[in-house]
Amino acid sequence: PKYLDHPVKDRASWNEYKKRLDPDTPERWPKDWKAYCAERNRQDTPTLLLFSGFFGVLREWAGLERLLYWFYDDPRLVEDMMDQVLYLDMGVARRVVKDLRVDFVRFWEDMAYKSGPLISPAMFQGFMLPRYKVITNFLHSNGIDILHVDSDGNIEELIPIWLKECGVNFPWPLEVAAGMDAVALRKKYGKDLIMAGNIDKRAFLKGKDAIREEVTSKVPFLCKTGGFFPGLDHAIPPDVPFGNFKYFINLLREIVGLEKLPE
Numbered sequence: 001p002k003y004l005d006h007p008v009k010d011r012a013s014w015n016e017y018k019k020r021l022d023p024d025t026p027e028r029w030p031k032d033w034k035a036y037c038a039e040r041n042r043q044d045t046p047t048l049l050l051f052s053g054f055f056g057v058l059r060e061w062a063g064l065e066r067l068l069y070w071f072y073d074d075p076r077l078v079e080d081m082m083d084q085v086l087y088l089d090m091g092v093a094r095r096v097v098k099d100l101r102v103d104f105v106r107f108w109e110d111m112a113y114k115s116g117p118l119i120s121p122a123m124f125q126g127f128m129l130p131r132y133k134v135i136t137n138f139l140h141s142n143g144i145d146i147l148h149v150d151s152d153g154n155i156e157e158l159i160p161i162w163l164k165e166c167g168v169n170f171p172w173p174l175e176v177a178a179g180m181d182a183v184a185l186r187k188k189y190g191k192d193l194i195m196a197g198n199i200d201k202r203a204f205l206k207g208k209d210a211i212r213e214e215v216t217s218k219v220p221f222l223c224k225t226g227g228f229f230p231g232l233d234h235a236i237p238p239d240v241p242f243g244n245f246k247y248f249i250n251l252l253r254e255i256v257g258l259e260k261l262p263e
Contacts, residue, residue: 008061011077017061018084023091037099046103049096051089051135053109053149054082054128055119064118071123078127086131093135097142104146105139107132107168112153114178121157129165136167146170146194152234154178159185163193173197173234180233183218186225195222196229199248204232204240208247215251223256 008014022028030036040047058081059067070078096102111118119127136147148170149155149162155171156179162168174180174197182198203214215230222228230252236245243263250260 003063006061006063006066008081009066011074014061014077014081018081021084021088023088023095028092029095033099041101047101048148049093049100049102049105049144051092051105051107052085053107053111053151054085054131055111056109056151057085058082059110059118068118071119071127075127082127082131086134089135090138093138097139097144102142102144104148104170105144106148106150109149109151110153111151112155112158112178114153116154116156117158118153121161124158124161125165129161132162132166132168140167148172148194152178154180156180156185159189159193163189170194170196173232175233176200177202177233182222182228186222186228191225191227194227197231197233199230199232201232201234201237201240204244204248205237208244211244211248212251215248215255219252219255 008017058078061081062070067078117124139147147166147168149168150172151158152173152175154175159171162171169192171193172195174182174185174195176198177200180198182195185193185195198218200214203210219228219230222230246261246263250263253260
C-alpha cells in the first residue's frame with residue numbers, strides 16, 4: 001500500500017478518528033433500507049456481508065510498525081481500537097440479519113506476509129479471539145455458517161485457530177508464493193475447511209502449459225473432495241494475456257465435464 005501519512009498516531013488522534021466508526025451514522029445505510037432489502041432478497045445470487053477484521057484495518061489506520069509496537073507499549077489502546085471495530089461490526093450485523101438474507105460473511109484481515117502471521121498465534125488468541133467469538137457466535141446463531149477470512153500471505157498457523165476456536169471456516173486466497181497448499185490443507189482438515197484460490201497467478205504469465213500443470217495438480221483432487229472454488233490466488237495481474245485466462249476457464253470446464261466456451 002502507498003500512503004502519505006496515517007490518521008491514527010496516538011490516543012488523541014484515535015479518539016477523534018473513532019467517531020467515524022458509528023454503525024448508526026445515517027449515511028452508512030441506503031436511504032430506503034426496506035426497498036434495498038426487498039430487491040436484494042428477490043435476487044438468486046449469493047449475498048455477502050463484508051466486515052472489517054481486528055488487525056488489517058488497525059494496520060491501515062496506524063501503520064504496521066506503530067501498531068506492532070502498541071501491542072507491547074500500549075495494549076489498552078489496541079484493545080480499544082478492536083472494541084470499536086467490534087461495536088461497528090455488531091451494530092451492522094444486528095440490523096442486517098434482521099432484514100436481509102445473508103449467505104456468507106467475509107472478514108478482511110490481511111495480517112500475514114510470506115513467512116507467516118504478522119503477530120503470533122498466542123497474540124491473536126489474546127487480542128483478537130475474544131472479539132471474533134462475539135460476532136461469530138452471533139452469526140452462527142442467525143444461521144450464517146460460511147465465514148470467510150481474506151488474508152494474504154502464509155496463514156497456516158492461524159487456520160486452526162480460525163477454524164476450531166473462531167468458527168471461521170473459509171480462508172482465501174491461499175497464496176502459493178507464500179507457501180500455502182490447498183491440497184495439503186484438505187488432507188489435514190478434510191471438509192471442515194472451505195477453500196478458494198490457490199491457483200498460482202504467476203503461472204498465467206508463463207503460458208498455457210504452465211497453467212495446465214498448475215491446475216491439474218490441484219483442481220481434480222480438490223473438486224472431487226468438495227468445498228473448493230478454483231481461482232487465482234488473488235487478483236489477476238494486469239499483464240496476464242486474456243487468452244491465457246480464457247484457457248484457464250475452459251480447462252476448468254474440461255475437468256468437470258462441461259462444454260468449453262468459444263475461444
